[in-house]
Amino acid sequence: MSDKKKNTPKLSFNSLWIYVPIAVIFIGLSFLNSGDMGTSKLSDNEFMKILRENDIEKIMVVNKSYAEIYIKDEAMTKEPFKKQVNSPFYRKGSPLYTYNFGDLQNFEKELKEKQDSLNLDFDKRNEARTSIMDSIIGFLPIILLIAIWLYFMRRMSGGGAGAGGGGQIFNIGKSKAKLFDKDTKVKTTFKNVAGLEGAKEEVQEIVDFLKSPEKYTKLGGKIPKGALLVGPPGTGKTLLAKAVAGEAGVPFFSLSGSDFVEMFVGVGASRVRDLFKQAQQKSPSIIFIDEIDAIGRARGKNSMTGGNDERENTLNQLLTEMDGFGTDTNVIVLAATNRADVLDKALMRAGRFDRQIYVDLPDLHERREIFEVHIKPLKLAEDVKLEFLSQQTPGFSGADIANLCNEAALIAARNNKEAIHHQDFLDAVDRIVGGLEKKNKVITPKEKEVIAFHEAGHATVSWMLEHAAPLVKVTIVPRGQSLGAAWYLPEERKIVQSEQMLDEMCATMGGRAAEKLIFDKISTGALSDLEKVTKQARAMVTVYGLNEKIGNVTYYDSTGNDSFVKPYSGDTAKIIDEEISKIIEGQYNRAISILDTHKDKLSILAERLLEKEVIFKDDLVKIFGERPFDKEKNQEILKSSEEE
Structure with missing residues (x-):
């Protein structure tokens, strides 16, 4: 009970002393600025009625925004004016009414027309006024800055330093987690999450454990401490967590890893403590931390920060809360990241995140x-x-x-x-x-012809190779940064054999090979093709061990620590460069050979591209005929479906 009283901030008179005189001054100035409180506002119909009866002595346009209406002395005995004059707030010689006229030019024009047509004798004047309140408003930002500065100085001088004092400043050390419970409607459920069957099963088991823990504990099982959702961006990690909030009948605390980060020392650790304290009070409950890499990066990577780094302090507090003494509560931590490689090993170990659920790209x-x-x-x-x-x-x-x-x-x-x-x-x-289609891009006829043969070369070579992806569409309409494109329908492969990689490389080199064969010249249009095949050839030699001369060796390091030091000698580097060049040149010559065999059909395809700008698979079937590989694949698919 004493701790509760100690931690509860009290709003005393001493903390408000600076604001009381400011409030009194503003209230008093508001009354003074209000001028004559006996005036009342006129509607459009009321104003026109008074104007037609010629009861107005003077119209004073103030600051071009509104009009003050003065009534003639002889008209004061009339009933509507008499009641207003007898008001205790009315002062003699002051305007009886105010009128908001809208546009000033239209108002003045209308007054002139009425004055001429009805022979009215009122006086109209314009006046610019500066009220006391307007002057005060000009100094308002300075007054507010001084007040806030005084408030902070008084609070910090009496509240101490560090996490304790920082937590008293506007509850800065409190958790920013958003709570989803039975009173909060979350519409996302597992029905809204397509695919991810394995991930959904793992997460559903966690939800079931919180709903009915006896089902698991009666066999001696313990509640898992946490689950880490890992995968590329956009695969549905956060959506899966939202579905947990919709499915679970337990409180669900959701926040981002960046919500712990603050410029004040000790605030991050304070927010971690407060978050777990709230979750324990509402246990069984779930905590979801999105983008946990914001605070969970490996410690000691930057030697300049030292042990007092605020982010490391926050991580240390998180590690303690997840697997420290006295944490035997039904609180499960879910976290999501696409940078699992940078997370601290202590955070990843069993006992903190017992399960790592990989959320892959959908098949x-x-x-x-x-x-x-x-x-x-x-x-x-x-x-x-x-x-x-x-x-x-x-x-x-x-x-x-x-x-x-x-x-x-x-x-x-x-x-x-x-x-x-x-x-x-x-x-x-x-x-x-x-990218965006650019039909109005200026391309010379010669460039267009080169582009047409380049794309026709890709299409022809890929059509003639067994393992190359089947073509869907070829276009020479510029899109984004490309001047043309060939669209393929790649197969869903779990593993890739060397023959398949070589056929794909050969099809990629078909564009440059067509330029060389037809024009006996090559252009810069094959830059992206060269980049692609170079990466593929390097991967064959240094990563997958698919080169006979290098052998069954890989120089790939999954930890990413080989950025500056190459794990092979200079002699091996020379062999690697030679083998990469050998593979690329071999596929380039192979593409030239295929195109030379079908040179007449290549020309027909390029001419049709120049004519239509976009051609599809049906056009290639008319020119080259049906691919024999497609027939065999279709027969295998049909046979397997009949067996099922």
């Missing part, structure tokens, strides 16, 4: 489920094919698919359509992956 089936969630509020046409869209979006996260659906709706609305068609989704994919 083909999961992308289909995510599309079904995001198309519910959309008005779709009958030609929308979700299966094809899920195939067309490899590498897309859940956030990317949500953005794609929204972009398709915007494109359909821009074209004044009544519903969203399949082509709108394809245009949205092109917009997101390739």
